[in-house]
């Protein structure tokens with residue numbers, strides 16, 4: 047857990063395995079890591095939705111959601127899109143190299159409050175990273191939840207993250223999985239072609255006793271929420287994460303605020319009930 051006497055002090059973690067989720071200039075690479083000092087696990091607890099500052103010594107650190115569920119023991123996963131200075135430096139690293147991990151930071155999805163409810167996740171692109179731990183947590187505790195529906199889309203088929211897991215969801219009955227791509231020239235693609243908010247309307251999940259969780263680009267989130275409301279979801283049934291740029295990650299620097307909220311400390315998980323009167327939240 048964060049060292050309260052010096053919250054800027056990171057843990058050192060060893061990269062056990064890496065792989066690419068997606069190709070291209072903005073490729074996404076997953077890092078499976080373990081703490082160099084394994085006794086950290088004695089005090090470490092995180093919940094789906096929480097994040098960590100991940101860094102490379104001598105370069106810097108950036109905020110990433112922990113893309114593994116706490117039900118996956120003995121390692122953490124981060125899925126990182128190559129964007130700029132820090133993420134490019136992290137992408138250079140391979141198994142056996144070391145990174146810094148400062149966390150867990152922020153709040154989490156209130157999965158205990160959601161027990162007994164149906165859950166629908168609606169993700170776009172790298173926005174599936176904070177949803178992955180929610181999905182895996184629910185799958186590991188399926189007796190506590192109702193129906194799980196996964197709605198996920200990306201620009202193209204190659205831009206879909208976590209493809210082997212998605213393939214499993216498509217083959218089994220317990221998770222209803224619906225995929226989309228914005229554009230498609232592949233004749234073998236037999237899923238939806240179009241934007242994620244349109245796929246949501248095609249699937250039309252019932253709002254009855256259901257929580258909807260959405261993560262993705264702000265423009266996608268905006269239209270997903272509009273469509274959820276059209277389907278009858280109340281603001282309190284809709285949750286999302288905000289990913290404003292951050293510096294300290296612990297409510298000290300004021301870099302990440304929207305309205306009166308510090309995204310790093312009060313979030314990154316918010317109910318739409320909280321965000322609906324803050325227009326800049328989805329700017």
Ligand SMILES: Cc1cc2nc3c(=O)[nH]c(=O)nc-3n(C[C@H](O)[C@H](O)[C@H](O)COP(=O)(O)OP(=O)(O)OC[C@H]3O[C@@H](n4cnc5c(N)ncnc54)[C@H](O)[C@@H]3O)c2cc1C
Nearest residue numbers: 108109110111126127129130131132133175289290291314
């Ligand atoms: C709570 C939270 C969770 C996040 N989770 C993930 C995750 O799981 N995986 C992941 O790949 N990324 C995630 N991000 C985004 C990630 O923090 C940024 O991509 C990263 O900080 C970029 O650092 P950089 O030094 O490589 O880029 P920089 O050199 O700082 O910037 C390069 C480009 O990226 C843009 N950029 C930087 N930060 C952000 C941001 N937060 N949102 C939008 N554009 C940005 C800049 O405007 C610039 O165009 C998350 C951000 C937050 C706040």
Ligand code: FES
Nearest residue numbers: 293295299300310
């Ligand atoms: S990142 Fe510093 S206050 Fe949120």
